[in-house]
Amino acid sequence: MAKYLFRRLAYCGLVLLGVSLIVFFILHLAPGDPVYLLVADGSPDEVLEAMRQKVGLDKPLYEQYWIFISGVLKGDLGESLFFQQKNLKIILQHLGPTAILTFSAVFVSLAISIPLGVFAGLKKGSMLDFFSMFLALLGQSMSPVWLGILLMYLFSIKLQWLPPFGYGSVKHLILPAITLGAPLAALITRMTRSGMVDVLQEDYILAMRAKGVPEKKINFRYALKNVLIPVVTIVGIQIGTFLGGAVVTETIFGWPGVGRLAVSAIMSRDFPLVQGIILIVSALFVLINTVVDILYTFIDPRMKLFE
């Protein structure tokens, strides 16, 4: 196990290095110089040049990259051009809310979709099945923009049950979590349902019935485990995606998350901050995928981590 983990870590390092290089060069090659946004509109050239020197943008590209990477190895992600604070501090401040939103959305999704999908699969062709598939279709078709604003209109303005935006209590979390989780819930419901249907047709299920194993045990202990494998993969990837930027949901509900931070940093060409965010989010993504891979071995003993 230790050797495996060590190898995975090495791969992670390579991936992160590659990602940071690509992002660095894309950012710098794109048109748009942040210096113009750091000084008062219409400042003379000397002021622009002075600012460029102050933030280190006058150095050659490879030197700027080297400064960034050597900082990272020491644990310093640099300083944001616009916030004039350490990037790590800014990112962590925003990562907390994003993590809360992500895990709530995933939790809400799974809490609804897995039971729904399982029962739809078990009672294929019934009203429940039809109803679940209809809901799944709705969930996948509605864009988060529309869904979010619709929920806000209904629950905040008309019914006044929940606050329309903000961060700070469970009440604030409900609408964004539903908005973010809806498409995922739809997808998982469908996957779980079709997985259930497929698995129940397998020979070993028939064999277990013949042996006299109770139906409930077959469904929930044996069949479900097999259905969950692709679900775990998808959820793992989705968590990574959500952590990187549920931008739309965060913008609509005023949720102070990393997605919104990343977009505004990119728009203003805040190079150090963008690089810091991408690095951290990629690291999280890679970490989560590693965890998912390890999780597999508990669900499916046939899968071994290493040969």
Add this chain to the structure above:
Amino acid sequence: MLQVRWCKTLAIALASIMLFGLAATGAEVSVTYSRPEDIVNLDPFDHFHLSNWTVEKCIYDYLVDVERDGTVTPKLATKWEVSSDGTEWTFHLREGVKFHNGEVFDSTAVKVSLERLLTEKLRLSGLWPTLSEIKVIDPMTVTLKFSAPNSAVLSNLSLTAMLPPKAFQEKGKALFEQPIGIGPYEFVEWLPKQRVVMKKYDAYWGKKGIADKIIYLPIFEDSTRIAGVRTGEIDIADTIPADQAVALANDPTMDIIRDLAWDQIFLMFKCDKPPFNDKRVREAISLAIDRKGIVEHLVGGGLPSRGLIPKGVLGYSEEIPVPVRDIEKAKALIKESGAQGTKISIIAPQGTYPKTNEVLQAIRAQVAETGLDVTIQIMDVSAFAERRGAGNYDMFYVGGASVGGDVDWLVGTRIIGDAFKSGFNNPEIVAAWRKARETMDRNDRGKVLTEAMKVMNKEYAPMIFVYQMENIYMVRKGVDGAVFRGDKITDLRYVTK
């Protein structure tokens, strides 16, 4: 058994949440103001940002205040004199004023604060290019020396905060992690992209604030902000899109307030190369644009522009007519100058101004009628700022605000300083605006400014103005005391609920 325990825990949890909620409401009055942008930092000298000034207006005091209508009122300075050549301004300071940390306000505070403009490379230094020295005469008198006369000193002072000298000298920039002000409200906290909280300062020397707390909330999404006002989470919201304002006009829980901005959309020409080095081509473009139509049918609010100075700012005059569209004359001018078929592009920043797309489409169609081949390039703000700053454009479309209620900074950077490298070469225009800068008397200055506008309009260079924008605010009924200004530096000091 488990179920009973569960219920009990749930009941206790619910009860405590309710009690906590009740306790928190109390009798404290808090007014929330929302705008689609956050403050950029907590250093009042290192920004050029309207949101910062809006928040700082409550926390800091300035030597003078400039009211909505342009009159200057004494604040931390009680009176002042200008030398005959306009290069020395002497201010007499108010006695008995203390900063929030107890430090006394005196000429040392003025010196320490303003010297930052000279010694540090800060964004606000752009307002003060000619400041050369700050001399302490005595604890209540200070003289500012300039390398050239500048009549905009007072409006610039209304934007330059006074810092507590000892605290700044001790902590330096670290002071701005927990800023210490001198105004009717104290800084409590700033959670970036979430909120700024200020609380009433009971020991304020002047007219005390009324609301216990003022909260500044940056909400970027328009519909979210509007929803906030409707549910009561926000008391005042600004930057309401015109079409939404129409829909909300009949809502009994709020008022929609329309206020002319001291900000106009203009088109600047690259004047040192064809085709815009030819005045006839510039004039043709100005004649082709239907300003009135754009205001009435596309934007839904505001005024067509007469020239550089917007309504509400010193120097505006209705003697200057709004240019009327005359497409025949425009066509004739293009023909005469031989510019037919010339390819030109107009660049613009995305998302900064309302209806940018629609207005530019209209302008494109109208200008194309003259025989020019026009393309529009809308790009994101930083790419736009780069091209504009490098002079890499034929024409660009952008807004120009008169921050502080004076055109001085606008003129100084874009015309006298030609910061956007338009390459225009007209000494008469520059001289006319320079003269305005050097005229100290306010009335005379107004007339000189109007003259300068006329001179510039005749040349159509380096820019022509399209329309003056409107700011639309949503205010919940029962909320009073906010003073809206054309430069969007809202005065929240005396809001009540």
